[in-house]
Amino acid sequence: MVDNLSVPSSEMVIPEEISGLRMTRQRREVYRTLLQDRDHPTANDVFVRVKESLPSISLATVYNCLEALVQHGIVRQVNFERESSRFCPNVAEHGHFHDRSTGVIHDVIFKPGVNLADFLELPEGAVVTDIELTLRGQLGSI
Amino acid sequence: MVDNLSVPSSEMVIPEEISGLRMTRQRREVYRTLLQDRDHPTANDVFVRVKESLPSISLATVYNCLEALVQHGIVRQVNFERESSRFCPNVAEHGHFHDRSTGVIHDVIFKPGVNLADFLELPEGAVVTDIELTLRGQLGSI
DNA sequence: GTCGAATTTAGAATAGTTCTTGATATTGGT
DNA sequence: ACCAATATCAAGAACTATTCTAAATTCGAC
Secondary structure, eight states, rough: OOOOOTOOGGGOOOOOOEEEEEOOOHHHHHHHHHHHHOSOOHHHHHHHTTTTTTTTHHHHHHHHHHHHHHHTSSSEEOOOTTTEEEEEEEOSSSSEEEEEOOOEEEEEOOOOOOOGGEEEETTEEEEEEEEEEEEEEEEEEO | OOTTSSSOGGGGOOOOOTTTEEHHHHHHHHHHHHHOOSSSSBHHHHHHTTTTOTTTHHHHHHHHHHHHHTTTSSSEEETTTTTTTTEEEEOOOOOEEEEEETTTEEEEOOOOOGGGGEEEEETTTTTEEEEEEEEEEEOOOO
Protein backbone atom coordinates (compact mmCIF):
# COMPACT_ATOMS: atom_id res chain seq x y z
CA MET A 1 0.00 0.00 0.00
CA VAL A 2 1.21 3.46 -0.84
CA ASP A 3 1.50 5.45 2.34
CA ASN A 4 3.48 8.64 2.59
CA LEU A 5 1.39 10.66 4.95
CA SER A 6 3.61 13.69 5.28
CA VAL A 7 4.83 13.97 1.69
CA PRO A 8 3.35 16.85 -0.28
CA SER A 9 0.97 15.93 -3.07
CA SER A 10 3.24 16.81 -5.96
CA GLU A 11 6.06 14.61 -4.69
CA MET A 12 3.94 11.64 -3.73
CA VAL A 13 4.84 8.75 -6.00
CA ILE A 14 1.94 6.53 -7.00
CA PRO A 15 2.79 3.59 -9.24
CA GLU A 16 1.43 2.97 -12.75
CA GLU A 17 -0.81 0.22 -11.47
CA ILE A 18 -2.21 -0.79 -8.06
CA SER A 19 -3.87 -4.14 -7.40
CA GLY A 20 -4.47 -4.60 -11.10
CA LEU A 21 -5.99 -1.14 -11.57
CA ARG A 22 -4.26 1.08 -14.05
CA MET A 23 -3.60 4.50 -12.54
CA THR A 24 -4.86 7.07 -14.98
CA ARG A 25 -4.18 10.73 -14.27
CA GLN A 26 -7.65 11.13 -12.77
CA ARG A 27 -7.46 8.02 -10.62
CA ARG A 28 -4.03 8.99 -9.43
CA GLU A 29 -5.15 12.46 -8.39
CA VAL A 30 -8.25 11.13 -6.68
CA TYR A 31 -6.16 8.62 -4.75
CA ARG A 32 -3.49 11.21 -3.96
CA THR A 33 -6.19 13.47 -2.56
CA LEU A 34 -7.46 10.73 -0.29
CA LEU A 35 -3.96 9.95 0.95
CA GLN A 36 -3.22 13.57 1.60
CA ASP A 37 -6.01 14.60 3.97
CA ARG A 38 -7.39 11.64 5.83
CA ASP A 39 -10.53 13.37 6.92
CA HIS A 40 -13.00 11.02 5.21
CA PRO A 41 -14.11 13.34 2.43
CA THR A 42 -17.28 12.85 0.40
CA ALA A 43 -17.16 12.39 -3.38
CA ASN A 44 -17.95 16.05 -3.73
CA ASP A 45 -15.17 17.06 -1.31
CA VAL A 46 -12.76 15.01 -3.40
CA PHE A 47 -14.10 16.65 -6.55
CA VAL A 48 -13.42 20.13 -5.18
CA ARG A 49 -9.90 19.17 -4.07
CA VAL A 50 -8.91 17.36 -7.25
CA LYS A 51 -10.05 20.28 -9.37
CA GLU A 52 -7.08 22.23 -8.02
CA SER A 53 -4.71 19.98 -9.94
CA LEU A 54 -7.07 18.79 -12.68
CA PRO A 55 -9.47 21.68 -13.25
CA SER A 56 -11.37 19.92 -16.02
CA ILE A 57 -12.26 16.77 -14.09
CA SER A 58 -15.96 16.05 -13.79
CA LEU A 59 -17.89 14.87 -10.77
CA ALA A 60 -18.94 11.74 -12.67
CA THR A 61 -15.27 10.90 -13.14
CA VAL A 62 -14.61 11.32 -9.46
CA TYR A 63 -17.43 8.87 -8.79
CA ASN A 64 -16.01 6.50 -11.43
CA CYS A 65 -12.51 6.70 -9.99
CA LEU A 66 -13.69 6.19 -6.44
CA GLU A 67 -15.75 3.20 -7.51
CA ALA A 68 -12.77 1.67 -9.33
CA LEU A 69 -10.51 2.24 -6.32
CA VAL A 70 -13.08 0.74 -3.95
CA GLN A 71 -13.68 -2.29 -6.16
CA HIS A 72 -9.97 -3.00 -6.31
CA GLY A 73 -9.66 -2.84 -2.55
CA ILE A 74 -7.45 0.26 -2.65
CA VAL A 75 -9.90 2.55 -0.91
CA ARG A 76 -12.74 1.99 1.52
CA GLN A 77 -16.18 3.48 1.13
CA VAL A 78 -17.76 4.37 4.47
CA ASN A 79 -21.38 5.22 5.04
CA PHE A 80 -22.75 7.07 8.04
CA GLU A 81 -26.49 6.95 8.42
CA ARG A 82 -27.98 8.33 5.21
CA GLU A 83 -25.28 10.88 4.57
CA SER A 84 -23.12 11.00 1.47
CA SER A 85 -20.58 8.20 1.30
CA ARG A 86 -17.13 9.03 2.55
CA PHE A 87 -13.85 7.61 1.35
CA CYS A 88 -10.82 6.44 3.23
CA PRO A 89 -7.44 5.15 1.98
CA ASN A 90 -7.02 3.04 5.10
CA VAL A 91 -8.11 -0.42 4.01
CA ALA A 92 -6.94 -2.19 7.16
CA GLU A 93 -9.77 -3.44 9.36
CA HIS A 94 -10.93 -0.54 11.49
CA GLY A 95 -14.04 1.20 12.71
CA HIS A 96 -15.00 4.84 13.09
CA PHE A 97 -15.82 7.15 15.93
CA HIS A 98 -18.01 10.01 14.86
CA ASP A 99 -17.77 13.02 17.16
CA ARG A 100 -21.25 14.51 17.14
CA SER A 101 -20.19 17.92 18.39
CA THR A 102 -17.47 18.59 15.80
CA GLY A 103 -18.48 16.22 13.02
CA VAL A 104 -14.95 14.85 12.93
CA ILE A 105 -14.54 11.16 12.14
CA HIS A 106 -11.72 9.28 13.84
CA ASP A 107 -10.42 5.88 12.80
CA VAL A 108 -10.73 3.32 15.56
CA ILE A 109 -8.59 0.20 15.59
CA PHE A 110 -9.16 -3.01 17.50
CA LYS A 111 -6.84 -3.70 20.40
CA PRO A 112 -4.21 -6.30 19.44
CA GLY A 113 -5.45 -9.88 19.37
CA VAL A 114 -9.12 -8.98 19.44
CA ASN A 115 -11.40 -10.95 17.18
CA LEU A 116 -14.71 -9.18 17.15
CA ALA A 117 -16.73 -12.23 16.13
CA ASP A 118 -15.69 -13.95 19.39
CA PHE A 119 -17.91 -11.57 21.35
CA LEU A 120 -21.02 -11.98 19.27
CA GLU A 121 -23.83 -14.51 19.12
CA LEU A 122 -23.67 -15.07 15.38
CA PRO A 123 -26.24 -17.16 13.52
CA GLU A 124 -25.28 -20.83 13.12
CA GLY A 125 -22.71 -21.28 10.35
CA ALA A 126 -22.15 -17.59 9.70
CA VAL A 127 -18.98 -16.80 7.75
CA VAL A 128 -18.12 -13.15 8.23
CA THR A 129 -16.28 -11.52 5.35
CA ASP A 130 -16.74 -7.89 6.21
CA ILE A 131 -17.18 -5.83 9.37
CA GLU A 132 -18.51 -2.32 9.66
CA LEU A 133 -18.39 -0.59 13.02
CA THR A 134 -19.43 2.96 13.78
CA LEU A 135 -19.49 4.58 17.20
CA ARG A 136 -21.05 7.93 17.86
CA GLY A 137 -20.61 10.26 20.78
CA GLN A 138 -18.53 13.20 21.94
CA LEU A 139 -14.92 13.83 22.76
CA GLY A 140 -14.13 15.43 26.09
CA SER A 141 -16.63 16.20 28.88
CA ILE A 142 -20.32 15.84 28.21
CA MET B 1 -41.81 -2.20 25.51
CA VAL B 2 -44.68 -3.78 23.66
CA ASP B 3 -43.65 -7.21 22.52
CA ASN B 4 -46.13 -9.87 21.53
CA LEU B 5 -44.32 -11.63 18.77
CA SER B 6 -46.81 -14.40 18.09
CA VAL B 7 -50.04 -12.45 18.55
CA PRO B 8 -51.95 -11.70 15.34
CA SER B 9 -52.02 -8.07 14.29
CA SER B 10 -55.64 -7.41 15.08
CA GLU B 11 -55.29 -8.60 18.68
CA MET B 12 -51.99 -6.89 19.42
CA VAL B 13 -52.61 -4.24 22.05
CA ILE B 14 -50.58 -1.08 21.64
CA PRO B 15 -51.14 1.61 24.28
CA GLU B 16 -52.43 5.15 23.66
CA GLU B 17 -48.98 6.58 24.15
CA ILE B 18 -45.44 5.19 24.09
CA SER B 19 -42.43 7.10 25.42
CA GLY B 20 -44.35 10.34 25.16
CA LEU B 21 -45.52 9.74 21.60
CA ARG B 22 -49.24 9.70 21.05
CA MET B 23 -50.23 6.60 19.09
CA THR B 24 -52.44 7.74 16.27
CA ARG B 25 -54.12 5.14 14.10
CA GLN B 26 -51.36 5.44 11.50
CA ARG B 27 -48.49 5.25 13.96
CA ARG B 28 -50.09 2.31 15.66
CA GLU B 29 -50.44 0.38 12.40
CA VAL B 30 -46.90 1.22 11.34
CA TYR B 31 -45.56 0.03 14.67
CA ARG B 32 -47.78 -3.06 14.66
CA THR B 33 -46.42 -3.92 11.22
CA LEU B 34 -42.85 -3.70 12.44
CA LEU B 35 -43.58 -5.87 15.47
CA GLN B 36 -45.32 -8.45 13.36
CA ASP B 37 -42.66 -9.37 10.81
CA ARG B 38 -39.21 -8.69 12.10
CA ASP B 39 -37.54 -8.85 8.72
CA HIS B 40 -36.17 -5.29 8.69
CA PRO B 41 -38.56 -3.84 6.13
CA THR B 42 -37.91 -0.63 4.23
CA ALA B 43 -40.29 2.34 4.46
CA ASN B 44 -41.87 1.18 1.24
CA ASP B 45 -42.28 -2.39 2.53
CA VAL B 46 -44.04 -0.97 5.56
CA PHE B 47 -46.21 1.20 3.31
CA VAL B 48 -47.37 -1.83 1.32
CA ARG B 49 -48.12 -3.83 4.46
CA VAL B 50 -49.93 -1.06 6.31
CA LYS B 51 -52.14 -0.38 3.32
CA GLU B 52 -53.84 -3.71 4.00
CA SER B 53 -55.36 -2.30 7.18
CA LEU B 54 -55.30 1.42 6.30
CA PRO B 55 -55.77 1.56 2.53
CA SER B 56 -55.73 5.36 2.42
CA ILE B 57 -52.38 5.85 4.17
CA SER B 58 -49.75 7.69 2.17
CA LEU B 59 -46.05 6.93 1.82
CA ALA B 60 -45.25 10.34 3.31
CA THR B 61 -47.23 9.42 6.39
CA VAL B 62 -45.33 6.15 6.72
CA TYR B 63 -42.10 8.16 6.61
CA ASN B 64 -43.50 10.60 9.18
CA CYS B 65 -44.61 7.81 11.49
CA LEU B 66 -41.31 5.97 11.21
CA GLU B 67 -39.44 9.18 11.94
CA ALA B 68 -41.57 9.87 14.99
CA LEU B 69 -41.10 6.32 16.27
CA VAL B 70 -37.35 6.49 15.72
CA GLN B 71 -37.03 9.87 17.41
CA HIS B 72 -38.86 8.60 20.46
CA GLY B 73 -36.58 5.59 20.71
CA ILE B 74 -39.38 3.13 19.98
CA VAL B 75 -37.94 1.88 16.70
CA ARG B 76 -34.44 1.69 15.28
CA GLN B 77 -33.50 2.87 11.83
CA VAL B 78 -30.81 0.72 10.26
CA ASN B 79 -28.80 1.62 7.19
CA PHE B 80 -26.89 -0.84 5.08
CA GLU B 81 -24.48 0.69 2.65
CA ARG B 82 -26.47 3.08 0.49
CA GLU B 83 -29.63 1.03 0.39
CA SER B 84 -33.01 2.20 1.63
CA SER B 85 -33.21 2.52 5.39
CA ARG B 86 -34.70 -0.42 7.20
CA PHE B 87 -36.65 -0.39 10.42
CA CYS B 88 -36.53 -2.63 13.42
CA PRO B 89 -38.63 -2.68 16.60
CA ASN B 90 -35.74 -4.14 18.59
CA VAL B 91 -34.20 -1.14 20.31
CA ALA B 92 -31.90 -3.16 22.56
CA GLU B 93 -28.22 -2.84 21.65
CA HIS B 94 -27.52 -5.26 18.84
CA GLY B 95 -25.80 -5.55 15.51
CA HIS B 96 -26.76 -7.11 12.22
CA PHE B 97 -25.46 -9.94 10.11
CA HIS B 98 -26.31 -9.49 6.47
CA ASP B 99 -26.33 -12.75 4.53
CA ARG B 100 -25.12 -11.80 1.09
CA SER B 101 -26.48 -14.89 -0.65
CA THR B 102 -30.07 -14.60 0.59
CA GLY B 103 -30.26 -10.92 1.52
CA VAL B 104 -31.65 -11.89 4.91
CA ILE B 105 -30.66 -9.71 7.86
CA HIS B 106 -30.18 -11.37 11.23
CA ASP B 107 -30.00 -9.58 14.56
CA VAL B 108 -26.72 -10.22 16.34
CA ILE B 109 -26.43 -9.75 20.09
CA PHE B 110 -23.30 -9.32 22.15
CA LYS B 111 -22.32 -12.23 24.36
CA PRO B 112 -23.21 -11.51 28.00
CA GLY B 113 -20.84 -9.16 29.81
CA VAL B 114 -19.15 -7.92 26.65
CA ASN B 115 -18.47 -4.21 26.47
CA LEU B 116 -17.44 -3.49 22.93
CA ALA B 117 -15.57 -0.31 23.76
CA ASP B 118 -13.14 -2.34 25.88
CA PHE B 119 -11.67 -3.89 22.75
CA LEU B 120 -11.12 -0.70 20.84
CA GLU B 121 -8.45 1.98 20.81
CA LEU B 122 -10.81 4.92 21.16
CA PRO B 123 -9.65 8.53 20.87
CA GLU B 124 -8.72 10.14 24.21
CA GLY B 125 -11.82 11.17 26.14
CA ALA B 126 -14.32 9.58 23.78
CA VAL B 127 -17.79 9.10 25.25
CA VAL B 128 -19.69 6.57 23.16
CA THR B 129 -23.45 7.03 23.06
CA ASP B 130 -24.34 4.87 20.12
CA ILE B 131 -22.92 1.77 18.44
CA GLU B 132 -23.67 0.52 14.98
CA LEU B 133 -22.29 -2.85 13.92
CA THR B 134 -22.88 -4.61 10.64
CA LEU B 135 -21.33 -7.89 9.56
CA ARG B 136 -21.60 -9.24 6.08
CA GLY B 137 -20.98 -12.72 4.80
CA GLN B 138 -22.77 -15.97 4.10
CA LEU B 139 -24.53 -18.62 6.13
CA GLY B 140 -23.45 -22.20 5.64
CA SER B 141 -20.54 -23.41 3.48
CA ILE B 142 -18.76 -20.92 1.23
C1' DG C 1 0.74 6.12 -36.75
C1' DT C 2 -3.69 3.33 -36.67
C1' DC C 3 -7.31 0.70 -34.56
C1' DG C 4 -10.08 -1.06 -30.85
C1' DA C 5 -10.79 -0.78 -26.02
C1' DA C 6 -10.91 1.84 -21.93
C1' DT C 7 -11.72 6.11 -19.86
C1' DT C 8 -13.56 10.69 -19.34
C1' DT C 9 -17.02 14.21 -19.75
C1' DA C 10 -21.51 16.61 -19.41
C1' DG C 11 -25.80 16.35 -18.70
C1' DA C 12 -30.04 13.58 -18.17
C1' DA C 13 -32.20 10.19 -15.34
C1' DT C 14 -33.19 7.77 -11.11
C1' DA C 15 -34.37 6.53 -6.32
C1' DG C 16 -35.05 7.44 -1.78
C1' DT C 17 -36.36 10.80 1.13
C1' DT C 18 -37.93 15.36 2.66
C1' DC C 19 -40.66 19.42 2.13
C1' DT C 20 -44.87 22.15 1.31
C1' DT C 21 -49.47 23.09 1.52
C1' DG C 22 -53.98 22.52 2.52
C1' DA C 23 -57.18 19.31 4.72
C1' DT C 24 -58.45 16.61 8.77
C1' DA C 25 -58.37 15.13 13.37
C1' DT C 26 -57.47 15.79 18.28
C1' DT C 27 -56.95 18.27 22.58
C1' DG C 28 -57.79 21.59 26.17
C1' DG C 29 -60.32 25.54 27.93
C1' DT C 30 -64.73 27.37 28.75
C1' DA D 1 -70.69 20.25 24.02
C1' DC D 2 -68.39 24.11 21.43
C1' DC D 3 -64.56 26.53 19.85
C1' DA D 4 -59.87 27.68 19.17
C1' DA D 5 -55.27 25.98 19.09
C1' DT D 6 -52.40 22.33 17.97
C1' DA D 7 -50.98 18.15 15.91
C1' DT D 8 -51.26 15.02 12.26
C1' DC D 9 -52.15 13.44 7.60
C1' DA D 10 -52.25 13.24 2.40
C1' DA D 11 -50.65 14.25 -2.18
C1' DG D 12 -47.54 15.65 -4.90
C1' DA D 13 -43.55 18.66 -5.77
C1' DA D 14 -38.80 19.27 -4.68
C1' DC D 15 -34.33 17.84 -3.35
C1' DT D 16 -29.90 15.30 -3.21
C1' DA D 17 -26.70 11.83 -3.91
C1' DT D 18 -25.68 8.80 -7.21
C1' DT D 19 -25.91 6.30 -11.61
C1' DC D 20 -26.63 6.13 -16.43
C1' DT D 21 -26.04 7.50 -21.36
C1' DA D 22 -23.86 8.90 -25.26
C1' DA D 23 -20.34 11.25 -27.37
C1' DA D 24 -15.53 12.66 -27.18
C1' DT D 25 -10.92 11.68 -25.77
C1' DT D 26 -7.07 8.97 -24.44
C1' DC D 27 -4.46 4.85 -24.17
C1' DG D 28 -1.91 0.73 -25.45
C1' DA D 29 -0.87 -2.89 -28.65
C1' DC D 30 0.36 -3.76 -33.06
